[in-house]
Amino acid sequence: MGTGLGALLTVAGVVVTKRSAGRLRVMADPAARRRYGIIVGLEFGVLGAGAAILGAIGQYRWTPVWICFGVGVHFFPLASILANQSLRLLGGLLVAVAAAALTAGLAAATDPSTITGAGAGLCLLAFGLATLLIRGPGHL
Numbered sequence: 001m002g003t004g005l006g007a008l009l010t011v012a013g014v015v016v017t018k019r020s021a022g023r024l025r026v027m028a029d030p031a032a033r034r035r036y037g038i039i040v041g042l043e044f045g046v047l048g049a050g051a052a053i054l055g056a057i058g059q060y061r062w063t064p065v066w067i068c069f070g071v072g073v074h075f076f077p078l079a080s081i082l083a084n085q086s087l088r089l090l091g092g093l094l095v096a097v098a099a100a101a102l103t104a105g106l107a108a109a110t111d112p113s114t115i116t117g118a119g120a121g122l123c124l125l126a127f128g129l130a131t132l133l134i135r136g137p138g139h140l
Contacts, residue, residue: 012132026081026082026083027082032081032082035077035081036078036081036082039074039077039078039081040074043070043071043074046070047066047067047070047071050063050066050070051063051066051067054066061105061111061112061113062102062105062112064101064112064113064116064117065098065101065102065105065112065116066098067116068094068097068098068101068116068119068120069094069095069098069099071094071120072090072091072092072093072094072095072096072097072098073091073095074091075087075088075090075091075094076088076091079091086127086130086131090123090124090127093123094120094123094124097115097116097119097120097123098116100115100119101113101114101115101116101119
């Protein structure tokens with residue numbers, strides 16, 4: 001169900017983006033594009049290294065928590081760069097999902113990926129829908 005909704009949202013996002021006039025305005029600024037690239041590059045590097053370390057020490061079950069946390073954190077600086085303060089809310093929600101998954105994984109036999117998959121998926125889906133419905137194509 002979540003995969004299907006995510007696919008529909010992706011298609012809707014592509015259609016709205018294609019119909020939008022021009023590119024994301026803030027990304028026309030070379031300095032903003034550079035900062036965006038640095039943040040995303042650091043995110044991939046740090047999260048990849050952390051996942052590799054978790055796997056190497058046999059703690060791979062915590063990788064989804066680490067990834068969810070890192071993705072959430074990366075939205076905080078992106079909110080300023082992309083001039084979209086609602087990304088801070090999304091970042092906070094993803095960090096909270098990671099904390100809930102960590103807590104559940106430590107306190108019970110619940111696999112952390114159960115919490116991170118459902119929680120992060122719902123947060124990202126809801127944010128994507130809200131962006132399309134509230135902000136509209138003129139704000140992409």
